[in-house]
Amino acid sequence: MFGIYLKRELSRRKKTALVVAMGLALGIALVITVNSVSAGMTQAQDKVLKSLYGLGTDMTVTKARSAPTAGSSQGPRFQFDAKSSSKTSQSSDRVMTQGGQALKSSLVQRVAAQQGVASAVGALSLNVTKVDGSFTQGKAQSSGSGGQQGGPGAGGGGQPQVQGGGASFNVNSYSVAGVDVTKQDLGPLATMKITSGRTFTPAQTDAKVAVVAKSYAKEKKYKVGSTFKISGTTYAVTGIATPDSGESTTDVYLPLKQAQSLGDAEDEVTTIYVEAADSKQIAAVKKRIQANVSGTTVTTSSDLAATVSGSLSTASDLATGVGTWLSVAVLAAAFLVAALLTSAAVSRRVREFGTLKALGWPSRRVTRQVVGESVVNGLIGGGLGIALGLAAACTVTAVSPKLTAQLGSTGGAMGGGPGGGPGQQSAKNTLEIALSAPVSPTTIALAVGLRSVA
Amino acid sequence: MYRLTVVTKRYTRGKETVDALRGIDLTIADGDQLVIQGPTGGGKSTLLQMIGGLDRPSSGSVELDGVDLATTGEARLTRLRAEKIGIIFQSFNLIPTLTAQENVETALVPLGVKPAERRERAAKTLRSVGLGERLTHVPSEMSGGQQLGVPPGP
Numbered sequence: 280m281f282g283i284y285l286k287r288e289l290s291r292r293k294k295t296a297l298v299v300a301m302g303l304a305l306g307i308a309l310v311i312t313v314n315s316v317s318a319g320m321t322q323a324q325d326k327v328l329k330s331l332y333g334l335g336t337d338m339t340v341t342k343a344r345s346a347p348t349a350g351s352s353q354g355p356r357f358q359f360d361a362k363s364s365s366k367t368s369q370s371s372d373r374v375m376t377q378g379g380q381a382l383k384s385s386l387v388q389r390v391a392a393q394q395g396v397a398s399a400v401g402a403l404s405l406n407v408t409k410v411d412g413s414f415t416q417g418k419a420q421s422s423g424s425g426g427q428q429g430g431p432g433a434g435g436g437g438q439p440q441v442q443g444g445g446a447s448f449n450v451n452s453y454s455v456a457g458v459d460v461t462k463q464d465l466g467p468l469a470t471m472k473i474t475s476g477r478t479f480t481p482a483q484t485d486a487k488v489a490v491v492a493k494s495y496a497k498e499k500k501y502k503v504g505s506t507f508k509i510s511g512t513t514y515a516v517t518g519i520a521t522p523d524s525g526e527s528t529t530d531v532y533l534p535l536k537q538a539q540s541l542g543d544a545e546d547e548v549t550t551i552y553v554e555a556a557d558s559k560q561i562a563a564v565k566k567r568i569q570a571n572v573s574g575t576t577v578t579t580s581s582d583l584a585a586t587v588s589g590s591l592s593t594a595s596d597l598a599t600g601v602g603t604w605l606s607v608a609v610l611a612a613a614f615l616v617a618a619l620l621t622s623a624a625v626s627r628r629v630r631e632f633g634t635l636k637a638l639g640w641p642s643r644r645v646t647r648q649v650v651g652e653s654v655v656n657g658l659i660g661g662g663l664g665i666a667l668g669l670a671a672a673c674t675v676t677a678v679s680p681k682l683t684a685q686l687g688s689t690g691g692a693m694g695g696g697p698g699g700g701p702g703q704q705s706a707k708n709t710l711e712i713a714l715s716a717p718v719s720p721t722t723i724a725l726a727v728g729l730r731s732v733a
Numbered sequence: 734m735y736r737l738t739v740v741t742k743r744y745t746r747g748k749e750t751v752d753a754l755r756g757i758d759l760t761i762a763d764g765d766q767l768v769i770q771g772p773t774g775g776g777k778s779t780l781l782q783m784i785g786g787l788d789r790p791s792s793g794s795v796e797l798d799g800v801d802l803a804t805t806g807e808a809r810l811t812r813l814r815a816e817k818i819g820i821i822f823q824s825f826n827l828i829p830t831l832t833a834q835e836n837v838e839t840a841l842v843p844l845g846v847k848p849a850e851r852r853e854r855a856a857k858t859l860r861s862v863g864l865g866e867r868l869t870h871v872p873s874e875m876s877g878g879q880q881l882g883v884p885p886g887p
């Protein structure tokens with residue numbers, strides 16, 4: 280009788296059953312979707328952070344920010360060799376340390392010596408701005424001071440300077456990181472995977488070799504074995520690398536010494552990558568470094584996470600804020616509708632239950648009947664909800680909406696310093712990340728559990 | 734057989750009290766047929782509820798074959814209703830979603846009758862009151878008179 284009665288009730292009251300089941304389904308589906316999307320957001324943010332930090336990097340040490348001095352705010356200057364009759368194209372590279380603020384290399388050892396620091400490695404970030412110019416008619420003026428700023432070739436010094444005239448310029452800039460080839464598991468290269476060729480050998484501390492990010496290599500059509508020039512020095516590409524996740528923030532990797540001489544930054548680094556001995560002690564280690572190594576700014580990954588902005592951060596805020604509230608609201612509404620319909624059904628059926636009791640049905644048999652109905656209804660709604668939620672999560676993953684993330688856009692430690700000049704225009708700290716919505720069993724359990732508690 | 738002794742029933746609604754039954758003494762022997770007549774609001778339904786074991790009197794006793802329905806436990810009362818008492822309500826009180834046959838079966842469920850026998854007995858009963866053609870009809874598909882024929886069960 281239980282089964283027949285149940286079947287009859289559900290099939291003869293399809294509309295009510297459907298409304299209850301749909302409300303339930305919607306609630307569960309929303310909880311699953313919101314949950315998995317925000318899990319995706321968290322993953323995306325993790326990816327952003329990991330692509331900026333090496334794996335295993337717990338914090339970075341950079342020079343404490345200071346007020347820009349008058350001299351540092353001047354723009355880059357390029358000098359060209361302009362023979363009066365020339366129609367040839369020329370190029371010039373302007374190499375600057377990123378942010379224009381460097382630390383002494385000796386600080387790497389001092390940071391490494393701090394208690395709680397497992398490992399520390401220095402890296403030098405450079406921005407290279409390349410200007411190709413083609414002059415039709417250079418108006419030249421004799422000047423003796425040319426070539427000072429690393430003009431076109433060391434041998435071209437003392438040439439006349441261009442003062443105007445018909446010239447077409449092509450400016451492009453890219454980023455270079457000087458890495459400690461003896462400690463590649465920490466630092467800029469740690470998150471990169473070599474996809475072709477090989478990485479630096481520990482012996483290549485001052486070799487004229489380069490590892491190039493795949494995206495940049497593609498743009499420039501570089502392959503393993505290709506050569507290119509930076510400020511007149513020729514480098515051979517030994518390897519092509521892709522980031523483990525996200526997009527590469529650096530285009531060209533060079534041995535640290537090479538980068539230092541290009542950037543005119545002998546014995547200087549811009550960033551010290553630190554790995555803590557104990558991940559729970561990161562805050563304490565940060566304090567210790569800041570106290571013991573003066574003039575530095577220590578940025579931990581949680582500091583960095585706070586500076587994430589852009590659509591990823593907006594979407595993430597949305598998912599955790601609006602999304603959570605939305606799913607709670609829908610769940611509450613679904614609960615209310617279900618409760619109202621159930622109580623309406625019960626009061627409509629008191630007479631029916633009275634009849635059954637008069638016929639000698641024990642109360643528990645009547646109760647079992649009613650509970651049975653809502654359980655079956657719940658199972659249908661729950662199943663539908665899980666299916667709907669999974670479908671939504673799969674759709675998000677399949678569509679993979681692109682989100683961008685900007686790091687330190689408000690002038691965080693990773694950003695370019697004041698007067699950094701063209702170094703900043705490359706927007707290297709903007710990443711594009713595809714959103715996915717991973718569904719975990721706990722997510723489903725949470726959704727269904729929430730619903731059955733309601 | 735039934736033996737009712739000084740049965741009273743007082744309904745209280747807020748401050749208002751209604752004495753629906755005032756000291757009823759009544760004996761109904763097995764096989765007797767009894768008609769109770771009276772004005773509306775006279776307490777007929779209240780008396781039937783006492784006799785049917787659907788409600789308890791305020792005082793007095795309602796004995797059915799020696800068991801006092803006024804004081805016996807709920808479980809025993811439920812079993813007595815299933816085994817010894819049949820009720821036709823003023824309004825038909827059928828389960829609207831069940832067929833005629835299934836409605837009759839509901840009366841046999843608490844007696845522990847096996848499904849196959851239950852179906853058989855319900856069908857036989859309905860045929861005996863001329864509702865053999867209506868076994869699979871739901872109440873809304875039957876006339877008032879036909880609906881009246883369904884509830885008493887076996």
Ligand SMILES: Nc1ncnc2c1ncn2[C@@H]1O[C@H](COP(=O)(O)OP(=O)(O)O)[C@@H](O)[C@H]1O
Binds near residue numbers: 745751753775779
């Ligand atoms: N559940 C109740 N609560 C309060 N008063 C009731 C209740 N049921 C019946 N009554 C009152 O008891 C009296 C008898 O009612 P009832 O037994 O239904 O009369 P009859 O069936 O003879 O018309 C009426 O005055 C009625 O208003």
Ligand SMILES: [Mg+2]
Binds near residue numbers: 774777778779
């Ligand atoms: Mg009445």
